[in-house]
Amino acid sequence: MRRDELLNAAEELLAEQGATCLTLSAVAERAGVSKGGLLYHFNTKEALIKGMIERLVADFDELVTAQGESSYTRAYLAATLAAVRSGRLRRWAVVTGAAGDPQLLAPMREAMARWHREGMASEPDPVAARIVRLACEGLWDVVTHDPEFYADAQYEELHRRLLAFLAGP
Structure with a gap:
């Protein structure tokens, strides 16, 4: 196996x-x-949970890379929406909820820190990029609790508006 x-x-x-x-x-x-x-x-059970968390991080990293966007933040946004719409994001809540021990979430904390540093130097507006990344994580949280909260048209509008926010005034 x-x-x-x-x-x-x-x-x-x-x-x-x-x-x-x-x-x-x-x-x-x-x-x-x-x-x-x-x-x-x-x-151990802890090793199993850590393995699940590490796999989730690796899966999201691959999804970001696969987006082929012009900036990391645009790829992060597109990957988030792809994960949400496919139901993959539901796995995050399930697995991280099982961790219980803060030490088991270390790979997740490390990934979040990396995701928030990645590509910031090349962003035209680093503050806007940070806000978009935080909006993505807020979306993760909402959708993990209620996967049916948004319809496809609402995801499209969120995507469009967040991209416009990145473009600036």
């Missing part, structure tokens, strides 16, 4: 049953492997 399949099983278990049901035995059973097979990849 591959690492991603184990992480998928853990995420599914979290989404369906919540953090209290996330045990190594339950993940192994969900993935259809022995507990020893799971322990080969993740020797």
Whole structure:
């Protein structure tokens, strides 16, 4: 069994049953492997949660890179909207909610700091870029609690307005 399949099983278990049901035995059973097979990849529940968080960060980094935008902030905005619309963002709330221990969220804190520093020197208006990135994170929070809150047309309008804000007066 591959690492991603184990992480998928853990995420599914979290989404369906919540953090209290996330045990190594339950993940192994969900993935259809022995507990020893799971322990080969993740020797503790904390290692499993950290693995899920690291994968979320890597997935978002790849999504930002794939946008092909002219600035990091534009790519960050486009990636955020792509993640929200595809439902991928829901995974963030589920996984980070399971962490419980602030130490397990260290990869997320490091990524957030990096995302807020990335490309700032090349932004025409660094303050506008910072505001757009913070707006993206506010959107993440709203949508993780209510995935159906915005319709496609509202996402398009948010995208258009935030891009206009980046362009300045």
